[in-house]
Structures are given as C-alpha cells and as structure tokens.
Amino acid sequence: MSVATSTRINSDLLAFVLRTPRWFWIIGAGLAAVVGIGVLTETVMIVVGLQIMGLSNTVYWAVLITNFIFWVGISHAGVMISAILRLTQAEWRRPITRCAEVLAIFALLTAAMFPLIHSGRVWRTIYWVFPYDFTRNIWPDIRSALVWDPSAILTYLTGTVLFVYVGLIPDLAVARDRATGFKHLLYAALAMGFRGTTRQWKLQHTAGLLLAALILPVFVSVHSIVAWDLSMAILPAWHTTILAPYFVIGAVHSGVAGVVMVMAALRRGLKLQDYIQRRHFETIGRLQIVVAFGYLLFLLLDFYFGLFSRDPIEERIWELRLFESPTNLLLFTQVSTTVLIPLPIWFVARLRSNPAVMFWTSTLLNVGMWLERYILVVTPQSLKQPFVFTWVSTYEPRPAEYVFTVASFALVAIGLLVFAKVLPIIPLWEVKEGASSGS
C-alpha cells in the first residue's frame, strides 16, 4: 500500500475525531435532553415508588424487562459479527467490525441498567451480591438463573471491552501521532507504547483471534441465561425448552439489524461512503436473509409446540396473542416487520445494497423484535392467576415506561456518537490491511 493511500485513510477516518462539526453539538444536546428526562423519571420513581409504572400483582415483569432483553439481544450480534467474521477471515468485515463491537458495549451497558431500575430501590441491589443478614449467613441462591445473569453479563462486558480495546490499540497509536496537547497524552497512555513492530502486530493479531474464539460461547450463554430467567419458572409459554435458542436467534436477528442501522447512520453522518460501501450492505443483507429464516423456524416451532402440548392455559395464551386486541395487533406487527416485510425486500440484490432501504427495513425489524420480547414477557403473566382462565386486563404501560424506553435508545445513540468523536469508529489498521491485500 502506498504512503499516499495510508495518509488518505488516516485523514479520512480521523477527520471526525480531530475536528468537531456543529451538528455534533446539536444532536448530542438533543439526545442528552432525552436521557436527562429518563434520569428525572427514574429520580421520581425512586421517590414515589414503582406505582408510576403499570405493574400489577400478576404482571410485574413488563416494559423494563422487555428493554433489558431487547438490549442484551442487540449487544449480541455486534460481537458475533465481529468475532465470526474475524475467525472466518471474511474480508468484507473490515470497516464494520468496530461499529458492531461498540454498539455491543453500549447496548449491554444500557441493558444492565434495567434490572436495577426495575428493582425500584437501586441501592438495595447490593444485597443480590452480598449477604444481607450476616448473622443468619443468608446468601443469594446460586441455583437461581437470576443470579447467573449478572455474572454472565459482566463476563460478556469484560470480554467485549477487551476485544474492542485490543482492536483499537494500533488506531490509538495513529491518533497519538496526529494529536496534540491533552489528546496526545490520552491517546499515548491508551496506546500502551504501540510502535507497530512485527512482534507487537503478531501479539495484537493473536490476542484478537483468541478473544474472538473465547467470546463466542459467552455471547451464546448470556442470552440463553436471560431466556432461562423466564423458562426456569413453571409458567405456561415461559417454561418451554426452546426459549434459550429462540432468544439467541432473535438476538442475532435484531442485533444484525442494529449493526446495519448504525452502519447506515455513520455512513451518512460521517461521510464514510468510500469505506462503508454498498457491497457491505449487500453482503450483510445476505446474512440477514439466513438469520431471518432461522428466526422464522424458531418462531413457528414456539407456536406449533405451544398448541402441540394441548395444555389449556398455553392454548389460551396463544388465543390471546392471535385473536384478542391489542395483543393480536402487536403480534401481527411483529411478524410483519421481522419476517414478512423485510425478507422479500432483501431478496432483491439492488434493494439489499441500498443503505437507505437497509436502514429502514432494519429499523422496522427492531420495532418488531421489541414487540416480540414484550409479547413473550407480558402475555403469559396476564393469565397466571390460579383457576382464572379468562383474559384480565391487568397491565398497560404507563408514560414512565415509554420514557425509559425512549431514553434507552437515546443513551445508546449518545454513547456511539461520543465514541465516534473520541476514537475512530472504523478501524484504520484493518482498512489499511485490506487495502494492501487488494480486497
């Protein structure tokens, strides 16, 4: 690769890091305001109590837990795409790996907040970790899936941060060499003396591959454990063997769509058309087709075997989902937006390679995936009163829950924006490596 090409890549991809456009402040302020409203709502909830949400005796896992599951799901595909493509040495991965990984980190951090908010008294979550009664030696029950959750999420978060950081080191060194003042000191500290020697490159490459291989089982286990939070309870439609794989395939489905949304937004916002090209959307669109078929299979299995069991409560839950408003509308929207609308569009190569089309189909898909999580979490609880097999309208989301949901999207967006401002969102060294290998 020529020096001119290398210089051009450096200046293109570091442009947003080293210079701040005005729109950054406007959009950043807007997103921060939304997050601020969310923080305010949380403060009110701490003072007033959980009654500002629509929870009831029967439905006490609702929108907040839906958000938790949704964001854990989004966090999955980021690392999955990056790790699998790295392990299989797929050349087209180069410009998109980091936005996928960074999306994973911010989605996971956002997800981890929701069980804390859901607890009502955030500070009391300390009792989940430490014994709250020393004299009676009471500890959290390690056989509970609820206790596996924090350990799985923390392991995944640690692994993902390490994975991103190892990939960032060469770029931090480039930023260090081009920055001045405080930024220079910051990048120098983070680059850990990386000078690009052969040994350093070899170590960085090996560490990246090892982390990629190690993080894959963790990513599968995290969402499985989230599913087991539900399926370990003996509640019809929750207590089903397929919930873990169904959650994982759903996570991949929504996560890949999340990566496409971020790719399209960054491409337009940071003017990265030369790096995030139409062929990248075309290729990731193919991946989306395969994942969508897998998701459809598990969706149908969940439905068919719900009826196969001939359990009256489970049949009633499906009746509620299929025939009673508003749940049937939500289910119809879910199936339409996750499978019926995007699949035919993605089958057309010209549409698949259009960033705007991919952005909007992926956005629709994620709306559907959020609804899917909501239906999975809420409807079985609605029928869980003993000996009552009729639909009782016990739960309806209140404004506070909508605010938390919107604020979570703003929080992830602001995280991505700030990351892209501070560090290169497209890996310089990967793009250069690709350019030098002619891919």
Next chain:
Amino acid sequence: MSRRVPLVAALAGALVVEAIALIALREAPLARWGYVAAAVVFAASTVQAAPPVALASRLAHGAWGIPVRRLAELCGLSTLITVPVVVALLARLPDWHLRPSVWLDWPGAPLLWDTVAVMLLALAGCALALVPLRQARSLVQWRSRQLAATILGTLYLMCLVFVHVLLSSDLAMSLVPGWASPNFAAYQAVSSLQGGAAFVTLLLAVTNRHAERTFHALGKILLSLSLLWFYFTWSELLTYWYGRTPAEIALLSLLMFGPTLWLFVATALGAFVVPVTLLIWNPVRNSVRGPCVAAGLILLGLLLDRVRVYVAAWTVAGPVRERLEDVPVALLLPRLPELLAALAIVAAAVLLVALALPRPTVVVQRKRELAEAA
C-alpha cells in the same frame, strides 16, 4: 465387469431384505418398530443431511467446498429409500385420536401430510442430484446451473428441516405422554446437519483424500456443530431439571437417566465430548485423519442417540395420557427382523449414493501424477 454391477446387486439385496423384514414385523409389538424408526431417522440425519454442506459452501462462496459439492448433492437421492419406510411407520402408529400433532387434527393427519412432506423432500433431493448433471457449455449455462443448485439446495434444506420436525413430533414426541418439546425438534434438525457434515467427511475420505483444505473446513464445521449439539441438549436438560413437574421427571428418567442412561452417555461422548476434544486442537483439525476420526465418532454417537430416543418412545407408546406413569426398567433388545430392517435401510441409502457417485477422477489423476513422478 463394471464397478456398478456389485453395487446394484448389493442395493437390490438390501431392498429385498428390508421388504422381508418389514413384512415379518407387521404384527410385532410397537416397541420393536422403534429400531426401524431409529434407522430411518438415522439415515435422514446422515446421508440425507449431506446436501446442506454443499449449500453452505455455495452460499459462503467457499472454494473449500468445490471437491465435496457434487458428492454432497448426490446424497439427496437416498431420500428415495426412506419414503416407503416412513409411510409404513406412520401406518403402524397407534390410534391417533387426541394424540398431539403439529398438524392440529387436520383431516388425514399425520399419515397423509407426513407422506406428502417426505415425498416433497425426495423430489427436492432427486432434483438436486440430477438437474445439475448436464455439462455446462458456456459461462451463462454454468451460472444458471450454479443458481439452480443453490435454489434447489435451499429448498432441500427447508424440506429436510420440516421433515425432521415432523419425524421428531409424530414418531417420537407424540408417543410419549407429556412430551412436547420444541427444542427437541430443533435439536434433531441441528444434529442431523452435524451427521450430514460427518457423513460428507467420511465420503470425501473414501473418494478423495487429497482435498486437505476441504477436510480442514469440514473440521471447523464439525467442531461448531458439535458445540451446538451440546447447547441444544443442555437447553432441554436444564429446563426439565428446573421444572421438576411429574411429567418432566418421568421424561428425564425415560430419555436420559433411566433405561437409556448408557446410551445417553455414549451419545454425549461420541457426538460431543470426544469430537470437540479432538477438533479443538489446530494440528488435529488441520489434518485429514483428525476430522475423519471425529466424523466416525459423531456418526456412532448419532446412531446411539436415535436408538435412545426412538426405541424409548415406541416402547412407551400407548393411549393418550397427561403424563408418563411407568418408565420401563430396560429397553427392548432388537431381534433379527428389526435388526435386519434397520441395517438394510441404512445400507440401501448408502449404496444408492455409492451407485450414483462419479468416477473418482481426482484420485486417478493424482495416482497418475505420482506414477509419472516416480
């Protein structure tokens, strides 16, 4: 004498033995039909599950798959062998009234609709094996042939997964009171892909041992599918283990810890523990022998797995109840007719593929090169 003559004779012999054994089993108790069901599902999980390997390499544009694509696609022909046996098994099922089914009491279910499904699979398998046989004479022809193979391969994969869902529900789950596990259907489909990859690996070892790159890629596929085997098994076990309802305790006892304990342990060793332990090492995975040994173990593990599930299910088959009340102490051992039927089904499927295989030109070419070099 053409090399095909002994193969044709062996295939005809296997079919005759199969027919005689099935006739002999006509009045036998249901439990003995479990071995026939296990053999059919084993064939559907190995020989018939080979074509998706070709599809995977086509979709991923993987050059590693070129030596194996044709071999894998020809395995689609083996579906012809199992169609009549599946129909015989469906006809032998006990009274269907109120028995669970994914067909939800459709008229004619499950016999009619399951038969339609396996015939569709056979049709897709034959089309996949036969359509691309015509030699391409131009680039356009070659491209259209590739596209046809990809489309037919996708269709075949969809039919295969659907048939596995049907076989697992109608020939296993519906016979065991209280068993309604969507995960088991998915498990059977995924483990059949594992069996298909293992079968292709061994087929390649027989026909072309010089395609090192393909063996390495197959080693990776076998490793990831073996991990998936564990994941689906664990999901099933954990949910039942935590549920602990009487129906679930009975199911665990029947399928994992009671009369099938040793089969379950042997399956876990063959389909997961030993292959993963072998293939996780780069030097083993990147050899020719390593993936072949792992593939052999996987096939053995899957055979025991299918015996474990299907023989156990047919042993307890009976009137529709809410849950299984009595778990048998031991499984029925196979007698000569069911053993012959099972062997003949698998042998006929493999022999039909062997008959359709092209001449191993690559091996001949390589031998010629070596001879010239010598």
